[in-house]
Amino acid sequence: xxxxxxxxxxxxxxxxxYAAYRANGGYRSVEKALKKMTPDEVVEEVKKxxxxxxxxxxxxxxxxxxxLAKPEGVPRYLVCNADESEPGTFKDRYLMERIPHILIEGxxxxxxxxxxxxxxxxxxxxxxxVARILExxxxxxxxxxxxxxxxxxxxxxxxxxxxxxxxxxxxxxETALLESLEGKRGNPRIKPPFPAVAGLYxxxxxxxxxxxxxxxxxxxxxxxxEYAKIGIGRSTGTKLISASGNINxxxxxxxxxxxxxxxxxxxxxYCGGIANGKRMKACVPGGSSVPILPDYLVCKTAAxxxxxxxxxxxxxxxxxxxxxxxxxxxxxxxxHQCIVRNTWNFSRFYHHESCGQCSxxxxxxxxxxxxxxxxxxxxxxxxxxxxxxxxxxxxxxxxICPLGDAAAWPVAAAIRHFRHEFEYHVLHPDKIKDxxxxxxxxxxxxKPEPVTA
Amino acid sequence: xxEVIQGTRAFNPSTRAGIQFSEEALKTIxxxxxxxxEGKHKSALLPVLHVAQAExxxxxxxxxxxxxxxxMKLQPIEVYEVASFYSMYNLKPVGKCxxxxxxxxxxxxxxxxxxxxxxxxxLNIREGETxxxxxxxxxxxECLGACGGAxxxxxxxxxxxxxxxxxxxxxxxxxRAEGRRKxxxxxxxxxxx
Numbered sequence: 001x002x003x004x005x006x007x008x009x010x011x012x013x014x015x016x017x018y019a020a021y022r023a024n025g026g027y028r029s030v031e032k033a034l035k036k037m038t039p040d041e042v043v044e045e046v047k048k049x050x051x052x053x054x055x056x057x058x059x060x061x062x063x064x065x066x067x068l069a070k071p072e073g074v075p076r077y078l079v080c081n082a083d084e085s086e087p088g089t090f091k092d093r094y095l096m097e098r099i100p101h102i103l104i105e106g107x108x109x110x111x112x113x114x115x116x117x118x119x120x121x122x123x124x125x126x127x128x129x130v131a132r133i134l135e136x137x138x139x140x141x142x143x144x145x146x147x148x149x150x151x152x153x154x155x156x157x158x159x160x161x162x163x164x165x166x167x168x169x170x171x172x173x174e175t176a177l178l179e180s181l182e183g184k185r186g187n188p189r190i191k192p193p194f195p196a197v198a199g200l201y202x203x204x205x206x207x208x209x210x211x212x213x214x215x216x217x218x219x220x221x222x223x224x225x226e227y228a229k230i231g232i233g234r235s236t237g238t239k240l241i242s243a244s245g246n247i248n249x250x251x252x253x254x255x256x257x258x259x260x261x262x263x264x265x266x267x268x269x270y271c272g273g274i275a276n277g278k279r280m281k282a283c284v285p286g287g288s289s290v291p292i293l294p295d296y297l298v299c300k301t302a303a304x305x306x307x308x309x310x311x312x313x314x315x316x317x318x319x320x321x322x323x324x325x326x327x328x329x330x331x332x333x334x335x336h337q338c339i340v341r342n343t344w345n346f347s348r349f350y351h352h353e354s355c356g357q358c359s360x361x362x363x364x365x366x367x368x369x370x371x372x373x374x375x376x377x378x379x380x381x382x383x384x385x386x387x388x389x390x391x392x393x394x395x396x397x398x399x400i401c402p403l404g405d406a407a408a409w410p411v412a413a414a415i416r417h418f419r420h421e422f423e424y425h426v427l428h429p430d431k432i433k434d435x436x437x438x439x440x441x442x443x444x445x446x447k448p449e450p451v452t453a
Numbered sequence: 454x455x456e457v458i459q460g461t462r463a464f465n466p467s468t469r470a471g472i473q474f475s476e477e478a479l480k481t482i483x484x485x486x487x488x489x490x491e492g493k494h495k496s497a498l499l500p501v502l503h504v505a506q507a508e509x510x511x512x513x514x515x516x517x518x519x520x521x522x523x524x525m526k527l528q529p530i531e532v533y534e535v536a537s538f539y540s541m542y543n544l545k546p547v548g549k550c551x552x553x554x555x556x557x558x559x560x561x562x563x564x565x566x567x568x569x570x571x572x573x574x575x576l577n578i579r580e581g582e583t584x585x586x587x588x589x590x591x592x593x594x595e596c597l598g599a600c601g602g603a604x605x606x607x608x609x610x611x612x613x614x615x616x617x618x619x620x621x622x623x624x625x626x627x628x629r630a631e632g633r634r635k636x637x638x639x640x641x642x643x644x645x646x
Contacts, residue, residue, distance in 0.1 A: 075490070087557045087596040094601075118490070125503065125541045126597050128637040129610045129644065161488045164637075166499045166539025169595065183498035183531075185538040201493055244559040244600035251601045288558060288596075331559050331600070345558050349595050355538075435566065 002256040003230060005218040005238045006211070010098055016133065018140035021101040027146055029109045029220035034154045037220075042113035046216060048224025050236035055081055055172070055209030056287060056327040058311050061216075067196040068114055069204040077205040078116040080107060080213050081177055082123035082130075085169040086287035087349060088329030091240035092210035094252040096123075096130050100137035104160065106213035108146060109220055111158050114206055118159050121210075122181050124172075125165040134162050169353035173401045174207040175199075176355065187357050188401035211240050231257035235310035239328055241270075246280075246334035248272035261285070261307040261314075262299035265332060278334040281444060282418075285314050286326020288346050289406035291413030292339070293323050294445030319413065338438035339421050343414040344372035350407035361404040364395040368411055375422060378429030385422045389415055420446050472520045474508045482524060495527060498535055502542055507636035511551070512543035540594065541637065548583040548590035549634040553607045556593040559600035568604045568616050569593060575625065588629065602646060609635025610642035620645070 004010075014020035021027075033042050047062030068076060080103065084092040096103055103121070111119045123131050138160055141147045149157045163181055165171050171180045175189035178200050199205020215237060219227045228236045235257040244250045247265065249272040255264065264270045265280070274280050283298045284290060301307050302321035307314065314325045333342065351365035368391055374380045392408035399405070415422060421443045425432050431441065474482070482501050486494035501521060502513065509517045513536050515529075522529040536542045543551075552572060556565050569580060572591055576584050583590040599605045602614025613624060624645075628635070 084598050085596060088559055088600050090598040090600050093598050124598070125499070125539070125637065126607060128503075129612070129642050132610075132640065163488075163496070164500050164503060166502065166535070167541035167594075168539050180499065181496060182493070183495035183535065185534055201490065242600060244603060245562050250559075250603070284558075329600070331562075333562060337562055342558055342561070345556070345561050349557055352595055 002254070002259065003238065004254045005227075005230075006095060006102060006214050006240065007099070007252075007254045015099055016097075016137075018101060018137070018144060021099070022144075025221075026101055027105050029217045030105055030112075030146060031152065033109045033112050033220050034152050034156055039113045039115055042109065042216075042220060045219055045224035046113070049215075049219045049227035050224075050231075050234060051212065051215050051219060051227065052235070052311065053209060054211035054215065054239065054328070056086060056289070058325065061208065061212055064196070064208070065114060065206060067194070068206055069197045070115065071204070075118065075201075075203050076114055076116045077200045077203055078107065078111045078114050078119040079177065079181065079200060079205055079207045080119070080121040080210060081172060081174065081207050082121050082127070082210045083165055083172040083177055084127075084210070084327075085124055085172050085353075086289060086327045086329050087346070088244055088284060088287050088331040089242050089327040090244075091242045091252045091328060093127055093130055094242075095210060095214060095240065096127075097133055100133050101141070102214045102217055103134065103210055104137050104141050104146070106216045107160055108141075108151070108158060110206075110208070110213055110216050111160075112156055113216075116206075117157050119161075120181060120200075121160070121162045122171070122177050123162060123164055125167045128164055131162050131164050138162065168355075169349075170355045170401070170403060173403065176401065177207060178205065185355070187355050188403075190400055232308065232310050233312060235312060235325075239309070239325070241309070241328040241330050243271045243330045243332070245330075245332040246275045246278065246337065247332045248275050255309055257310050259309045260299070261309055264309055264330075265299070271330075271332065274332065274334050276334070278336065279442075279444070280332060281335045281337060281442070282333045282339060284323070284329070284331040284333075284410075286324045287329030288331075288349065289402075289409060290324040290326045291319055291322070291409055292342075292417065293413075294417040294447075296445065296447045297321050297417070319409070320416075323413070335442040335444060336439045338376070338432075338443075339414055339418040340372065340376050340425050340432075341435070341438070343411055344369065344376045346410045347372050347407065350403065354403060354407070358399040358404065360395045360398040361407065364391050364404070365407045367391050368407070372411070375425045376432070378425065378432050380422075380426050382423065382426050384426070385415060385419065417445060472509070472516055474505070474520075474524075478504050478508045479524075486525065494525065495531065498525065498527070498532065499539070501525060502532070502536055503636075503638050506542060507634075507638045511547050511549070511634055511636065512545060546583075549588050549632070550608050550628045551590045551592055551635070553592045553594045553597070555595070555597045555599065555603070555605050555607075557596035557600075559596075560603040560605060563603040564616075565593075565604045568606065568621065571618055571621060572625075575621070588632075589625070610637050610639045611635065612644045614644075614646050 176186040347369040396408040485497040489496040
């Protein structure tokens with residue numbers, strides 16, 4: 001049983017409310033930070049912890065915080081990114097719904113560290129009921145003196161608000177989020193300037209994911225060094241993994257980084273194996289944007305080593321034979337799922353969610369969706385497969401924000417590892433006409449023969 | 454005339470005839486605008502549009518958007534461009550209960566297509582259509598962040614996960630019996646896991 005830092009009190013009755021949360025050690029980090037530490041000391045602990053952004057990019061949080069510009073007389077903002085929209089990811093919703101006060105506490109401690117006196121939690125509009133839960137928690141925090149003027153008599157002031165979005169994946173990108181928070185369309189901004197210099201209302205701003213902010217609580221309570229003891233190498237601490245797809249026990253699991261992937265999928269402590277006694281065909285380990293892996297590369301790297309749940313191990317082999325930890329949106333596919341149809345599903349998503357600013361993404365995602373749909377319907381040509389690779393290459397790296405890359409990678413990876421299945425769709429249009437064709441005739445990945453000199 | 458010279462759609466009171474939000478909604482809108490620094494009240498536009506949609510039969514007509522613009526002292530175009538960007542704002546009339554079925558990968562692997570088919574047959578509508586009595590609209594949407602409870606649908610503020618045919622039946626029955634509009638802003642939501 002691994003250590004838990006965020007979901008420690010998940011099963012305590014009434015933990016959603018202030019009384020139970022406080023009785024179980026809640027808000028200690030605020031007391032410690034505000035009364036015993038300078039803001040810089042809090043930043044230092046976060047740096048020592050090795051905490052990396054939990055939203056997907058994995059950028060060191062302490063470093064991001066230290067980039068924050070601090071010009072005299074200009075307000076600074078902390079904005080929490082609760083726009084969780086990456087397909088396969090639902091950990092932040094779980095955390096906010098179950099233990100809302102850990103996010104509020106993390107926001108207060110982090111705002112203090114950054115010198116912000118007004119902070120916002122931007123939550124996706126679909127999570128309206130979660131926003132209600134957060135607003136209740138905020139009201140309780142105000143009522144108990146953790147928010148507002150002169151918190152704990154230290155002279156530190158903080159106001160915290162929740163803003164709901166309007167339904168747009170792109171607002172998870174931090175500059176699009178800021179645009180949306182300003183009441184505009186969610187069009188990502190050109191960087192530089194980075195939000196650390198010119199973010200919300202042109203002021204220095206830090207944008208952090210829900211889980212990242214929550215992790216600041218145990219880091220301040222127990223010290224950055226203690227946090228860094230968990231995990232392996234540069235993957236420190238615990239991570240919430242959203243497990244879904246064809247597994248026995250879908251759900252949110254807090255793992256110590258470093259758990260073997262095989263254990264995560266097959267042990268009863270986590271996913272409990274593949275549902276209905278089927279075989280695993282593929283896995284997307286970090287949300288829809290990261291490369292899909294065929295069964296033989298999920299639990300072992302190409303070099304034959306055990307694959308671990310860490311940033312480094314999941315990306316071992318680069319895009320040739322690896323993937324990414326990303327947001328921790330872990331989707332498992334069984335032998336009956338059609339990879340072409342799934343790739344079309346993802347492409348439709350990115351086409352739908354492209355903001356339309358950059359033509360490679362706006363047009364390219366549409367082309368990919370249509371070509372994939374054609375293949376999936378049995379109306380494709382052999383040349384379509386390379387056409388997809390070509391379009392994906394032309395989107396990647398040519399857009400303002402990473403949505404373009406996120407749309408291109410799943411397509412490129414699916415063709416890299418499952419080319420024979422795409423070819424099968426071209427060669428046997430009669431067999432794949434039925435949308436559920438995968439259920440009749442499983443097409444398993446083909447492991448390439450090792451190249452010998 | 455003044456409005457025309459500014460190059461904006463005129464605030465023509467006659468087109469807004471009959472649009473008047475409730476006192477409670479107006480208070481909420483005012484409070485929302487105060488959450489932001491002075492002069493930055495435009496920030497409240499997204500939450501305000503949710504309130505407006507709930508007040509205006511579930512959709513944002515040009516007249517409702519003009520009304521919002523006036524309330525928030527914005528140009529109408531600032532409201533239109535935002536309302537048309539985000540997927541949760543309906544720019545056309547919808548049924549009282551919009552059944553938004555998630556269609557993205559995790560839900561798809563666990564039968565989202567069957568859910569859409571089942572609801573469609575049961576209500577005799579296709580995706581995007583509204584029942585003749587104006588009670589239900591069937592919609593497919595992208596990932597709603599409930600992949601662990603796939604397949605799922607959202608209706609107003611409510612999340613309904615691990616859908617089965619029996620569960621869909623009872624849900625529809627309940628909505629029919631309640632007979633009222635479901636909004637994202639509802640306070641009395643009943644989620645099912």
